[in-house]
Amino acid sequence: MNSKKLVVFGFGARGRIYADFANKYPELFTLVAIIENNPERIEDAKKDYKDVPVFSDYHDFLAKHVHADVVAVCTQDADHKEHAIAMMEAGYNLLLEKPIANNEEDCLKIYESSIKNNRRVIVCHVLRYSPFYSTIKRIIDEGKIGEVVSIQASENVGYYHQAHSFVRGPWKNSKESSPMILAKCCHDMDIIRWLIGEKCKSVNSYGSLLYFNKEHAPVGSSEYCSDCKYKDCIYNAQHLYLETDAKNFVGYFTNGEINDSNVLKCLRHSDYDRCVFKSDNDVVDHEVTIMNFANGKTASHTMSAFSKDIYRDIKIYATKAQLIGLMEDNHIEIKYFGGENEIVDVDISKANVGGHNGSDYFMMNSLFKTLNGEIAPGVTYLDVSLDSHLICFAAEKSRTNNGMTVFIGE
Template identity: 45%
Template sequence: MHQITAVLVGAGARGRFVYGAYAKKYPEELKIVAVAEPNKERRQLAAKDYGLSSDQLYESWEQILTKTKIADVAVISTQDRMHYAPTMKALELGYDVLLEKPMSPSPIEVIDMANASRKHNRLLTVSHVLRYTPFWSKIKEVIESGAIGSIVSIQSSENVGYFHMAHSFVRGNWNKSEETSPMILQKSCHDMDILSWLIDEKCTRVSSYGSLLHFRSENAPDGTTLRCTEGCAVERECPYSAIRIYEEAETHEWSRFITNDITPEGIKEALRSGPFGRCVYHCDNNVVDHQVVNMEFESGSTASFTMSGFSHDISRTVQIMGTLGEIRGYMEKNEIVLYPFGKKAIEIPLTVEEGGHGGGDEGLMREFLKQVRKGNNIGGQGLTSAEASLQSHLMAFAAEQSRLEGGNSVVVEELNARYTCSSADELSFLQLHIASTEIII
């Protein structure tokens, strides 16, 4: 096992607390040799975390991804709408790439990135971490054993958690779809990916409903203020109180995401002046807080998915109904029960792993580095390659189109064909423009 070197593009929450943390925990496997991050404070923290000098720190991806390749892999964990350009440049330079999900909120860019992975013969692994968890891996294994026969229908739920909803999608970085991604893509492309993987067929049709129902100014209780710190009359009773979630919490699990200074004074200042101290009813959010999606697959099997920001915990549950049996699972409890028809129920044992997403974060990193060492640099390979992720992204795009159209059924292949043609047309235009420019010069 030889050490893989990496450039880290984006040193925010995922960059520092997942990919960077893996390098610190397993230095014999991964070494970060350069970081690109526009925030000066985060760059300084990266220098301390990974032992970097000033000439290994960059303010932008353009600076770090120059004409010279300086590491084995590029880990890209920028904001959603900043994935495309650095990914395309890294692939062109010969980097194997680990890309934070979603690939992009633009279908054309998603298709382009998958094509670029094949063109440059490089790995492009998308961080659909659920596939790497013991929980979902075991469910996939049971399905492939034939224990429940052919899949007829799946019911899946993502319980976002009321505090996570408020943190990330009301107050936080992903609260406006035009700046990041629609909720079904940003938060639930994991779930679209899992459904696609378990059924192992192309999704043919999608319909969806959802809205921003609760976190609106007209739903604010009497006596609320613009910030929880400004003497709100109902702050003590409000479950979304920023003071309760961040300042009075027993641990810094959530406060570490709102400030790099997690002292009491630092947290208090972040709530007083930063976005996370705002009242949830007086933010600039527009992403949905609940959504349902219905899907049909090639064989006629179906799946239904529910995402809700109104749950007491962060969890995922699933019910998989087959011709010979049924599987029920609760991810956060690592509980899987097989119900073979006409026989006794069987509890499936699981090995519990540490780390985020039920061990999926570390599982993703291990598998990606293993592929890099093997030299399997062929576009399309890998458990969560760009090619595999394209299907789940198309499902999410179709769901959002259906939701915006009032629940109309969207044919996924028609959506794919339209954007594939658009991508080809755009590429042809760019090539023609470049050629014309060269002639003029």
């Protein structure tokens, strides 16, 4: 099998992961072009990938008719419609970052374009490929726990991650980006839909922006943490970006070398220095969604900003056993009715590239197989991914209408 030709469109946090993957596994992918319009990132791309052409305008890329097997569309959510459709019209298959798009209409337009142009689109629901969730899926498919009746899942965003991404960063405002339930939880809805194995019929959702708002700003606090007297605030930006796991996010605002003094210099009076109580954020900081699936199956999902660590957990109630899992620990336990409990071994030996507990690595391997016409478990084509997005749009409609029942597909 030949190495597949890959184009990275958007050399940001996600795009770099795919470029790095190709660099590390040349037998699977060869990076043939990068499309990026941010001057600093263009410099980074040229420095890191000297032999790869970098296009600052995607129209110039299209004019060159570069031969490629797949274009990874890794620009921001609101740009996916324009970029995905332009690439498909030009004949490229896509690896499309999730969410497909930030509203239902655009998702459907992308879907229609894929049909019209007969293009394959794989959506990056990376969690499906994780050793943790793929093991759970295998357990269900083997019938070990019987028929799944109900799922209870939670996504704990992490207080510093919420502050970085959803209060100060790219996904803070639903009009500029996406509602929280889509930006953060479409993976979870995809996993729930996948494990329950039925279509979702209706959704109710409740949630609000309870804490990260002006009412909670300490008296006399400043617009920017740099100028603020409350240096011991949990959300003090200088503390978060230098002394906590939020260090991993400094690339969002730091140009040039990553060291403490440069990070502080770039941080000062940037969006990431803003008081978390005075930003222009509107996405929720907590949300509970309940779902009614075909055949009377049910699920609930809780998203919360208010956790120390970032983690997901799941409880699956099935006819022969209960399954309890904690993703970050790769811990899965089955409690058989009338039998012994079993701790299931999750093989994480190959989980070595990118984030999401190795999911990026496995996803890229599956993409390679798919492009070679092989069957790759877990691969999420656009039509399947649409299901999870429709759950998210229904949840947002319900949440903004006092939790009213929203029926899907009616």
